[in-house]
Amino acid sequence: MAILAQAPRPKLMTFTAPCTAALAAAIAFVVGNAFGTPLVGLAIGAVFGFILAALLGQFAVPRTMGRTATIAFVAVAGFSVGALGGAVAGALLGAVISWFFYWLHTGAYRRAVPVYYTAAQTLWYNTFLFICGLVFFFLIAPLLPVIWLSFNAQDFFTFTPEMLSFDPAGYSLKHYRDFLGTDEWMVPLKNSLIIAPIATLISVTLGTLAAIGLSQSHVPFRQAIMAIMISPMIVPLIISATGMFFFYAPLGNWLEANLGLNQSFVGYVKVILAHSVLGVPFVIITVTATLVGFDNSLTRAAANMGANPVTTFFRVQMPLILPGVISGGLFAFITSFDEVVVVLFVGSAQQQTLPWQMFTGLREQISPTILAAATILVTFSILLLTTVELLRRRSERLRGLSPS
Amino acid sequence: MQIKNIVSAVSVLALMAGTASADGEMANDMTLVSWGGAYQQSQINAYADPYVAMNEGVSVTWDESSAEAVAKLRAMNEAGNITWDVVDVVASDALRLCDEGLALEIDADEDLAPAPDGTSAADDFGDLMVGDCFIPQIVYSTTFGYRTDMVPAGVEPPNDICDVFDIDTYPGLRSLEKRPINNVEWALLCDGVAKEDVYDVLETEEGQERALAKLGTIKDNVIWWSAGADTPQLLADGEVFIGSTYNGRLFAAIEEQDQPIGMMWDAQVFDLDGWIIPEGLSDERLARAKDFIYFATDTQRLADQAKYISYGPARLSSAPLVGQHATLGIDMAQHMPTDPANAQNTFLYNYEFWADYRDDIDAKFQAWLAQ
Numbered sequence: 119m120a121i122l123a124q125a126p127r128p129k130l131m132t133f134t135a136p137c138t139a140a141l142a143a144a145i146a147f148v149v150g151n152a153f154g155t156p157l158v159g160l161a162i163g164a165v166f167g168f169i170l171a172a173l174l175g176q177f178a179v180p181r182t183m184g185r186t187a188t189i190a191f192v193a194v195a196g197f198s199v200g201a202l203g204g205a206v207a208g209a210l211l212g213a214v215i216s217w218f219f220y221w222l223h224t225g226a227y228r229r230a231v232p233v234y235y236t237a238a239q240t241l242w243y244n245t246f247l248f249i250c251g252l253v254f255f256f257l258i259a260p261l262l263p264v265i266w267l268s269f270n271a272q273d274f275f276t277f278t279p280e281m282l283s284f285d286p287a288g289y290s291l292k293h294y295r296d297f298l299g300t301d302e303w304m305v306p307l308k309n310s311l312i313i314a315p316i317a318t319l320i321s322v323t324l325g326t327l328a329a330i331g332l333s334q335s336h337v338p339f340r341q342a343i344m345a346i347m348i349s350p351m352i353v354p355l356i357i358s359a360t361g362m363f364f365f366y367a368p369l370g371n372w373l374e375a376n377l378g379l380n381q382s383f384v385g386y387v388k389v390i391l392a393h394s395v396l397g398v399p400f401v402i403i404t405v406t407a408t409l410v411g412f413d414n415s416l417t418r419a420a421a422n423m424g425a426n427p428v429t430t431f432f433r434v435q436m437p438l439i440l441p442g443v444i445s446g447g448l449f450a451f452i453t454s455f456d457e458v459v460v461v462l463f464v465g466s467a468q469q470q471t472l473p474w475q476m477f478t479g480l481r482e483q484i485s486p487t488i489l490a491a492a493t494i495l496v497t498f499s500i501l502l503l504t505t506v507e508l509l510r511r512r513s514e515r516l517r518g519l520s521p522s
Numbered sequence: 523m524q525i526k527n528i529v530s531a532v533s534v535l536a537l538m539a540g541t542a543s544a545d546g547e548m549a550n551d552m553t554l555v556s557w558g559g560a561y562q563q564s565q566i567n568a569y570a571d572p573y574v575a576m577n578e579g580v581s582v583t584w585d586e587s588s589a590e591a592v593a594k595l596r597a598m599n600e601a602g603n604i605t606w607d608v609v610d611v612v613a614s615d616a617l618r619l620c621d622e623g624l625a626l627e628i629d630a631d632e633d634l635a636p637a638p639d640g641t642s643a644a645d646d647f648g649d650l651m652v653g654d655c656f657i658p659q660i661v662y663s664t665t666f667g668y669r670t671d672m673v674p675a676g677v678e679p680p681n682d683i684c685d686v687f688d689i690d691t692y693p694g695l696r697s698l699e700k701r702p703i704n705n706v707e708w709a710l711l712c713d714g715v716a717k718e719d720v721y722d723v724l725e726t727e728e729g730q731e732r733a734l735a736k737l738g739t740i741k742d743n744v745i746w747w748s749a750g751a752d753t754p755q756l757l758a759d760g761e762v763f764i765g766s767t768y769n770g771r772l773f774a775a776i777e778e779q780d781q782p783i784g785m786m787w788d789a790q791v792f793d794l795d796g797w798i799i800p801e802g803l804s805d806e807r808l809a810r811a812k813d814f815i816y817f818a819t820d821t822q823r824l825a826d827q828a829k830y831i832s833y834g835p836a837r838l839s840s841a842p843l844v845g846q847h848a849t850l851g852i853d854m855a856q857h858m859p860t861d862p863a864n865a866q867n868t869f870l871y872n873y874e875f876w877a878d879y880r881d882d883i884d885a886k887f888q889a890w891l892a893q
Contacts, residue, residue: 272758272779273779274754275755275759363597367598367602367603368601368602368603381551381605385605463597466585466606467553467555467587467605468551470585482557482558482589482750482751483559483560483751484752484754484755
């Protein structure tokens with residue numbers, strides 16, 4: 119970082135201070151908006167930002183001291199408006215503003231760009247990073263209130279004053295108890311965990327076989343067959359669901375009447391088959407994509423050495439296309455696990471799945487138990503994906519491949 | 523690994539298939555359809571749990587689909603696959619299902635228990651047995667709740683239906699149901715129409731225009747709701763000052779959730795909710811459904827439900843048995859919509875009128891909303 123040492127300090131009064139003032143004004147505008155006076159906030163923020171930058175810059179306050187002082191000052195200001203919650207929010211905002219000031223003041227904003235970059239190029243580079251940050255923010259920010267509200271002590275989707283001031287009385291785990299302790303949620307969870315894995319297994323098996331078959335050049339009408347297999351992904355779900363309802367109802371009646379199967383068992387079979395159909399296109403698409411890079415001379419070589427097609431598939435082809443099969447399987451699993459329209463039509467109450475319960479719960483009783491369920495599911499899927507990714511890297515390392 | 527998965531999954535399913543055995547002539551599995559929430563919980567506590575305790579081996583599944591019961595029963599009938607055994611619906615839906623032949627006709631003397639003093643079920647339910655298929659369960663009302671802390675200083679809390687239309691005295695948003703039923707009656711009442719003339723006026727084009735015009739005076743201040751949980755949520759947020767919903771929802775918000783909400787009972791609209799049995803069940807399932815209905819609608823069971831929710835039991839003989847709330851210990855009688863203090867000015871949902879005019883006025887209302 120030799121460049122950093124040489125980076126010229128930008129002018130305080132014409133660059134650093136106005137920029138800090140602009141950021142503080144923008145933040146104060148949002149805060150003021152919450153109190154109904156956005157323009158007053160804007161003005162206070164601009165003045166505060168400018169004076170802060172001028173003081174810190176003029177007296178060359180060391181970074182640690184300057185940041186601590188700013189954080190403490192804004193936290194105290196926040197505390198006077200909104201108690202403990204205000205203090206925490208104030209400390210966060212103070213940290214952001216003071217970081218921004220030193221980032222500008224020390225010239226660190228030019229650290230990552232070559233010295234010959236013009237001001238406009240540097241601006242664009244940092245704007246680009248900012249846009250990337252915004253993308254993440256918009257992806258993740260909506261989840262945070264959900265997680266926060268799931269600890270609400272009340273039965274409403276409301277940030278109570280107790281919650282905002284971090285009073286322990288405003289928080290409780292009762293929605294988690296509701297989720298984990300009642301049949302109302304545990305039965306749907308169990309149903310989802312029965313239906314989704316079996317449906318995934320069926321879609322992965324059928325989808326992989328179909329993809330391999332469709333990648334053979336001698337199969338007639340490949341395009342048409344492919345289009346039909348992909349169609350569940352393209353046709354609006356509500357239309358597939360209606361069709362499936364009328365298709366599976368007589369099938370189920372027949373199974374019950376002629377094979378003497380129990381109604382609930384037949385219900386599971388119907389939902390699992392319907393979900394398998396929805397999952398197949400995802401598997402076909404991902405496996406077809408990995409097969410594009412598959413070298414067919416390998417299967418010929420295996421045949422040449424006396425392996426039959428089944429052995430060739432499991433020993434040669436399958437390991438090589440496994441990443442595609444696994445990601446297709448994940449998509450199929452999530453499709454079934456998240457699916458609400460088809461199961462509402464095809465399933466009966468005994469097959470009530472988690473999304474179904476969430477759907478009716480949101481409509482009939484706006485209860486934060488749904489938020490607790492959502493938080494648990496989000497945590498669960500993050501853990502699941504992390505585990506799969508770690509295992510994949512480990513196996514690649516063991517096989518001597520570099521992780522891609 | 524995968525093979526193990528398959529084996530365990532198949533064995534789980536096989537276990538489920540194993541429960542198919544029948545108890546004599548009655549099916550052992552029963553799917554009850556209701557509305558979810560506190561209401562369904564009260565039915566579980568008062569009806570389903572005692573019934574299961576008395577009938578070893580019976581398992582009950584709940585489906586929270588009452589809101590779309592008519593559409594789903596039609597579809598099930600088309601497909602010849604009725605998966606519901608007993609369905610909780612509002613009286614107007616029961617009338618439609620009965621007319622379409624989707625609900626079973628009930629013989630009150632044979633299918634329902636007489637009152638403890640020997641009064642026949644038909645007399646005990648009285649006028650509430652609307653149509654041939656409907657078995658009444660509760661009387662509920664659609665009424666208003668308001669934020670007690672948002673009443674302007676020096677002003678009486680609202681106690682008149684016309685306070686809803688009085689934006690000057692009671693500023694703030696209102697929440698009203700996104701359908702004409704109830705709203706147009708209230709609007710006409712506050713536009714100077716006498717209560718007994720409301721439906722005569724509503725039959726005419728001008729009357730309908732007049733009701734919408736009155737609603738138009740507060741249209742900019744209304745949030746329209748479609749699920750019963752919306753108004754309690756909006757009130758809890760302090761987003762609306764006053765809003766209509768079912769009285770049991772308001773009771774739960776006030777007494778169980780300690781929200782600063784007050785009840786305004788003026789011009790509350792009574793409606794009925796009850797059971798129907800779908801047409802087309804197999805003999806064993808029909809026998810089970812009828813056995814459950816006989817038990818769940820007797821005098822004591824209907825009174826028991828009022829321990830858990832503030833809806834009035836539909837039987838005359840149940841009223842004296844209404845006691846205290848099961849967990850809060852408060853006297854439930856004063857929270858019933860039918861309590862004399864609350865029922866000074868009431869409507870009863872006009873089934874005949876709305877059967878004839880619902881589609882027409884609904885279309886006008888939706889067009890008016892979109893303007």
